[in-house]
Amino acid sequence: xxxxxxxxxxxxxxxxxxxxxxxxxxxxxxxxxxxxxxxxxxxxxxxxxxxxxxxxxxxxxxxxxxxxxxxxxxxxxxxxxxxxxxxxxxxxxxxxxxxxxxxxxxxxxxxxxx
Amino acid sequence: xxxxxxxxxxxxxxxxxxxxxxxxxxxxxxxxxxxxxxxxxxxxxxxxxxxxxxxxxxxxxxxxxxxxxxxxxxxxxxxxxxxxxxxxxxxxxxxxxxxxxxxxxxxxxxxxxx
DNA sequence: TTTAAGCGCAACAAAATGGTTGCGCATTCA
DNA sequence: TGAATGCGCAACCATTTTGTTGCGCTTAAA
Numbered sequence: 001x002x003x004x005x006x007x008x009x010x011x012x013x014x015x016x017x018x019x020x021x022x023x024x025x026x027x028x029x030x031x032x033x034x035x036x037x038x039x040x041x042x043x044x045x046x047x048x049x050x051x052x053x054x055x056x057x058x059x060x061x062x063x064x065x066x067x068x069x070x071x072x073x074x075x076x077x078x079x080x081x082x083x084x085x086x087x088x089x090x091x092x093x094x095x096x097x098x099x100x101x102x103x104x105x106x107x108x109x110x111x112x113x114x
Numbered sequence: 115x116x117x118x119x120x121x122x123x124x125x126x127x128x129x130x131x132x133x134x135x136x137x138x139x140x141x142x143x144x145x146x147x148x149x150x151x152x153x154x155x156x157x158x159x160x161x162x163x164x165x166x167x168x169x170x171x172x173x174x175x176x177x178x179x180x181x182x183x184x185x186x187x188x189x190x191x192x193x194x195x196x197x198x199x200x201x202x203x204x205x206x207x208x209x210x211x212x213x214x215x216x217x218x219x220x221x222x223x224x225x226x227x228x
Numbered sequence: 229t230t231t232a233a234g235c236g237c238a239a240c241a242a243a244a245t246g247g248t249t250g251c252g253c254a255t256t257c258a
Numbered sequence: 259t260g261a262a263t264g265c266g267c268a269a270c271c272a273t274t275t276t277g278t279t280g281c282g283c284t285t286a287a288a
Binding site for chain 4: 155156157167168171187189190191192
């Protein structure tokens, strides 16, 4: 396989993992909180969440694995902060797909008309 | 629960389902093809895909469930076409999150500085 | 120096996901 | 009409995901 094809596959994989990370209500609302407020500890994020602390921890690790958040240990607390880069990449990807679709639509239209 | 809260939950759910639909390499490449080329049948989409036709069918149904594609039956073929709306919604959502984060960052900064 | 808070690890269970195979029905083509 | 194409349905299997509980370790607080 060519070098660019390999890179393409890797990008595809990473992108899919970010999409997958956002494909869950619990994680989406965690993102909502972390992109809004300051970095927060696991216990803090688990408060008022129905789920146990452990469940929240797992979700946070998924988000971290996709690069959407990062964590640092401060004393006995694990503090999570939002990371905007992956979401920016997704946005630009979605933009490219939309543009592609517009072009395709135009082509199809002219094909039908002629 | 308030009316706007209910609507908010429903939106969250729908959005999560779209993200989840895109959170898979196979489905991402299907989207790539459908947003690029013309509507295509299942067999066509399954060609050169490693996976069986049935597997591709399942993926297409997931995409359809999230509203990212739609299908119509033409004779003995099931033809799938791209639908841009849900991805547009995601893009605007990601945009809002980014803006929110910019604001939050500014607030945090001024908090630290004072 | 006890006590309590915050986590991580491990084991476990249930449900969802991703994939296969076999089969039968409808539609098209020769 | 008979053969072949395109699908859908159902059963089934392996793996991953989502969540829980129990326990022990470290760090902070009284």
